[in-house]
Amino acid sequence: MEQNVEKNSSSVKGGQIEQLSKVFEPIIEKHGLVLESLDTQRRGAATLLDVVVDLPEEEIGSADLDTVTDVSRELSALLDADASLIGEGPSTLEVTTPGVFRPLTELRHFKRARTRLLDVEDTSGRTFLGRLEEVEGDELVFDVQKPPHVPRKNAKTPRAEKVPPGPHRMPVSDVARAEIHLEFR
Structure with missing residues (x-):
C-alpha cells in the first residue's frame, strides 16, 4: 500500500527515516x-520518535486504542532489539493517531472523514458547516x-460569505481549510 508518509529528519538522517x-x-499494516x-x-x-498511525482511507471510524497499543509494543520491541x-543513546517512542483536530489536507483525509460534520472554508473565502456525504473521484x-446563530462581538466586521444550506459539491483543490466539527449527542 503506497502512502504519502510525512517524514522529518531533524535528528535522524533522511536515509534512516526511509529505513524506519x-x-x-509491515508491522503497522x-x-x-x-x-x-x-x-x-x-x-x-535523547531522540523522540513520533509515529502517527491511522485506519486505511476506505474505512470510517477511528483506530482502536488496543490496536495502537499493540503496534507501539511491537515497534518498541523492534527498536530495543536493533x-x-x-542510533545509540536514549530514545522515546510515541505511537498516536492523528486525532480529531488535525486539518484535512489530502484526499485520503476526506475519504476517512465521510459521514462526519466538517467546518470548511473554500479558496474564495466562503465558509460552511456540512456533512461530508461522499467522495467521488476528487x-x-x-x-x-x-x-x-452566533451573536457577533463586533458588528462592524464583515461576515464571511456562507454557502447556502443544502447539497453542495466541490473539488478537493477548492478547499482552503477543513476540520472535523465535534458533535455532542
Missing part, C-alpha cells in the same frame, strides 16, 4: 493501520447545514 518507514510499515507520519526530534541527548535503527459531496 520500511521496517515499521499487520494490525490493519497505515503509517500517517514519522517524525524524529532531539531532546537533549539499536542501529535510530470531488467532495456535502449536505451543508444551516449554521447556528
